[in-house]
Amino acid sequence: MANVKCNPDLVRERAKCSFDVNELIHLIDGGENATKEKRHFEETIFSVKELQDAVPEEYLSHKDRYENAVRKATILRDVCREYMKKYNYKPNRFRVGHGVFKDVSPFLLHDGMFVATIIGQGTPEQQAEWLPKAENMQIIGTYAQTELGHGSFIRGLETRATYDPKTEEFILNNATLSSFKWWPGGLGSTVNHCIVVAQLFINGKSYGIQPFIVQIRDLNTHKPLPGVKVGEIGPKMGFQTANNGFLGFENFRIPRMNMLMKNAQVLKDGTFVKGMNEKLTYGTMVMVRVGIVGDCSLNTSLAATIAVRYSAVRHQSKIKAKEPEVQILDYVTQQHKLFIAIASSHVFRNVYSWLSKSYLNVMKDLAQGKQDHLPELHATACCLKAVCSRDAGSVVEECRLACGGHGYMTSSNLPLVYGFTIATVTYEGEQTVLLLQTARYLVKAWLAALQGKVLAPSVSYLSDWLKNDNVRWQNTPEGIVKGFQHVAAGKVKAAYDTIQKYIKLGKDYEDAWNLASVQLMKASEAHSRSILCEVSWGEVIRTSASPNLLQVLKQLAQLYLVYWTLETSGDFLVYSNISKDDIAILREKYEELLAAIRPNAVGLVDAFDLRDEILHSTLGSYDGRVYERLMEEALKSPLNQESVNASFHKYLKPLMEKAKL
Ligand SMILES: CCCCCCCC/C=C\CCCCCCCCCCC/C=C/C(=O)SCCNC(=O)CCNC(=O)[C@H](O)C(C)(C)COP(=O)(O)OP(=O)(O)OC[C@H]1O[C@@H](n2cnc3c(N)ncnc32)[C@H](O)[C@@H]1OP(=O)(O)O
Numbered sequence: 095m096a097n098v099k100c101n102p103d104l105v106r107e108r109a110k111c112s113f114d115v116n117e118l119i120h121l122i123d124g125g126e127n128a129t130k131e132k133r134h135f136e137e138t139i140f141s142v143k144e145l146q147d148a149v150p151e152e153y154l155s156h157k158d159r160y161e162n163a164v165r166k167a168t169i170l171r172d173v174c175r176e177y178m179k180k181y182n183y184k185p186n187r188f189r190v191g192h193g194v195f196k197d198v199s200p201f202l203l204h205d206g207m208f209v210a211t212i213i214g215q216g217t218p219e220q221q222a223e224w225l226p227k228a229e230n231m232q233i234i235g236t237y238a239q240t241e242l243g244h245g246s247f248i249r250g251l252e253t254r255a256t257y258d259p260k261t262e263e264f265i266l267n268n269a270t271l272s273s274f275k276w277w278p279g280g281l282g283s284t285v286n287h288c289i290v291v292a293q294l295f296i297n298g299k300s301y302g303i304q305p306f307i308v309q310i311r312d313l314n315t316h317k318p319l320p321g322v323k324v325g326e327i328g329p330k331m332g333f334q335t336a337n338n339g340f341l342g343f344e345n346f347r348i349p350r351m352n353m354l355m356k357n358a359q360v361l362k363d364g365t366f367v368k369g370m371n372e373k374l375t376y377g378t379m380v381m382v383r384v385g386i387v388g389d390c391s392l393n394t395s396l397a398a399t400i401a402v403r404y405s406a407v408r409h410q411s412k413i414k415a416k417e418p419e420v421q422i423l424d425y426v427t428q429q430h431k432l433f434i435a436i437a438s439s440h441v442f443r444n445v446y447s448w449l450s451k452s453y454l455n456v457m458k459d460l461a462q463g464k465q466d467h468l469p470e471l472h473a474t475a476c477c478l479k480a481v482c483s484r485d486a487g488s489v490v491e492e493c494r495l496a497c498g499g500h501g502y503m504t505s506s507n508l509p510l511v512y513g514f515t516i517a518t519v520t521y522e523g524e525q526t527v528l529l530l531q532t533a534r535y536l537v538k539a540w541l542a543a544l545q546g547k548v549l550a551p552s553v554s555y556l557s558d559w560l561k562n563d564n565v566r567w568q569n570t571p572e573g574i575v576k577g578f579q580h581v582a583a584g585k586v587k588a589a590y591d592t593i594q595k596y597i598k599l600g601k602d603y604e605d606a607w608n609l610a611s612v613q614l615m616k617a618s619e620a621h622s623r624s625i626l627c628e629v630s631w632g633e634v635i636r637t638s639a640s641p642n643l644l645q646v647l648k649q650l651a652q653l654y655l656v657y658w659t660l661e662t663s664g665d666f667l668v669y670s671n672i673s674k675d676d677i678a679i680l681r682e683k684y685e686e687l688l689a690a691i692r693p694n695a696v697g698l699v700d701a702f703d704l705r706d707e708i709l710h711s712t713l714g715s716y717d718g719r720v721y722e723r724l725m726e727e728a729l730k731s732p733l734n735q736e737s738v739n740a741s742f743h744k745y746l747k748p749l750m751e752k753a754k755l
């Protein structure tokens with residue numbers, strides 16, 4: 095990228111960067127070698143001509159866009175397969191996926207959840223049967239759980255799998271419209287298999303929801319098998335190329351061994367054997383929620399790169415009347431909008447790495463029959479997924495707004511980035527629903543703390559707070575982290591006390607819970623924020639980097655801490671010993687941090703190392719040729735391929751002529 099002829103503003107910005115951009119790229123990637131491998135892989139992918147679109151996708155019809163996405167998905171699969179064989183390298187498909195599809199791949203659910211569920215829920219024999227086929231794409235699958243009538247409350251799913259011991263088969267049925275599967279990616283027209291999550295019935299008795307692997311289309315003709323009704327759900331706010339679909343069964347039979355039986359089992363005679371913990375059936379969701387925190391980092395870095403580069407190139411208005419128009423990046427309000435995006439991307443990445451380690455440890459424990467840490471992992475993954483996805487959505491939208499009118503252009507790519515980022519707030523567990531899951535855990539932890547029990551590490555601050563809720567406020571990063579824990583503990587206590595108050599007033603526990611649920615949700619959010627602050631600050635101070643880079647990383651981590659303290663200062667005034675003077679000091683600190691980060695802003699987004707092919711943006715490309723690219727892209731509009739459009743003769747001219755009469 096270094097030899098590209100760049101906009102002079104960007105050249106100046108890059109020259110004043112105080113740290114080594116390559117050092118940060120290597121740190122994010124996990125080492126110099128990892129960067130080399132990543133770049134070589136991306137170079138290979140983006141030099142494949144067939145993966146480049148001649149016409150921007152937005153001009154294609156819904157159908158053509160889908161077909162183009164499937165075409166590219168198959169080419170990408172082949173290229174990746176060859177590449178992995180040759181170099182023994184496991185690429186991050188999500189980064190190049192955004193480059194190839196702009197949006198998401200119709201194979202997203204095959205890779206993200208179908209294969210993962212076979213691994214997580216299948217017995218070794220079932221894995222041997224289906225995994226090689228799925229990994230080779232001999233079969234293509236999705237994860238079909240959500241129905242028209244139920245998504246969040248999965249115990250309420252209506253799809254039935256009734257066991258028939260005579261034939262040793264399950265009979266799948268969707269007797270009601272609300273029981274139809276609705277949403278699974280790739281289901282519309284792409285997949286031939288799915289994991290179907292259905293209510294198991296044996297001899298008229300319900301045994302809860304279980305996962306089944308089901309072939310729904312003929313492998314040669316791709317026609318739906320008899321008894322299967324399947325189709326696509328139509329256009330959405332984003333995820334246009336994900337090919338989300340619907341599905342229903344009528345007396346559709348599958349062999350007994352198609353129930354994934356790593357946890358619970360159904361024996362030939364219809365005996366149901368319970369698993370170690372019925373919630374392990376929800377395992378794929380936990381894994382994906384962890385992954386989404388990482389995805390939030392990537393999505394935020396895409397938007398930050400586009401908006402920061404654009405803001406360095408764009409000049410508008412003046413700070414001082416007699417001086418030239420300034421780069422909009424020099425407005426402190428613009429820095430306020432954008433630097434939190436850079437900081438958040440780093441925070442999400444660090445927290446993702448921490449959460450992934452916890453996830454892998456719990457998986458190891460489960461393999462040995464130990465499940466003590468599962469509730470903590472579930473609670474932590476739920477609230478982090480909810481808060482990171484919501485933050486990422488807000489930050490991406492703020493970046494888009496920070497690009498003014500041009501941020502509204504599809505060619506800026508910001509509307510598309512917003513479309514797939516905001517979807518993460520809903521899928522894999524709607525935000526409020528997940529926050530309330532964590533709240534269940536927090537209330538239990540609070541009760542345990544009141545009883546003097548030892549708490550799990552992520553909630554041990556509740557016991558500390560009970561011992562001393564009167565800690566003196568300190569305007570240091572460590573002091574702020576403590577402050578966030580105080581806010582969280584104060585909110586958990588308040589929510590708990592509210593439940594107790596309603597119970598004393600004669601409400602039963604469930605009603606009391608519902609009445610207190612706004613407070614419970616906020617307590618859960620505060621708990622999540624305290625984890626984000628503690629973990630990300632902890633990761634940064636442990637980072638080994640050159641002094642210059644470390645200084646910048648600390649500035650970003652502090653910016654995150656101070657930003658959120660100021661954003662939620664009301665909570666701090668209620669639940670901690672912060673004073674108005676401390677808040678004034680933090681405001682000053684915030685302004686200092688914005689000023690300190692300003693000279694490094696472009697270097698920081700360069701360090702996300704997102705190629706132009708991944709950014710897909712007229713505003714965010716490395717060379718900063720913003721206006722040229724806006725015009726070049728506009729000229730690709732089909733309306734610009736002719737000097738007079740047919741509608742003139744058909745409609746406008748007759749209208750004008752009628753007006754003359
Ligand atoms: C520079 C950048 C570098 C970064 C690089 C990043 C690279 C990116 C990396 C990775 C990216 C990976 C991204 C992955 C993407 C993959 C593909 C994504 C596409 C996904 C598309 C969407 C798919 C879907 O949406 S699938 C459908 C998902 N559906 C849901 O999530 C439903 C939500 N509902 C539920 O989960 C449940 O119904 C519930 C939990 C809300 C309630 O369940 P219920 O049975 O009613 O339980 P409840 O009575 O409330 O609780 C009973 C007790 O069970 C406990 N519990 C509940 N769930 C779990 C669980 N999962 N595990 C453990 N325990 C659980 C609960 O706490 C209760 O316990 P208690 O003790 O009784 O309180």
Ligand SMILES: Cc1cc2nc3c(=O)[nH]c(=O)nc-3n(C[C@H](O)[C@H](O)[C@H](O)COP(=O)(O)OP(=O)(O)OC[C@H]3O[C@@H](n4cnc5c(N)ncnc54)[C@H](O)[C@@H]3O)c2cc1C
Binds near residue numbers: 237243245338
């Ligand atoms: C882009 C996209 C892709 C998807 N892909 C898939 C897929 O591949 N496979 C699949 O199976 N599913 C998929 N889904 C479905 C997704 O998982 C669900 O939409 C999601 O879990 C939310 O469930 P819901 O739609 O039932 O929302 P609802 O639960 O109906 O939410 C509506 C409102 O009700 C509130 N609410 C619901 N329950 C409670 C409660 N207990 N307490 C308080 N408030 C509550 C919510 O907070 C929300 O405000 C996808 C969804 C999207 C948007």
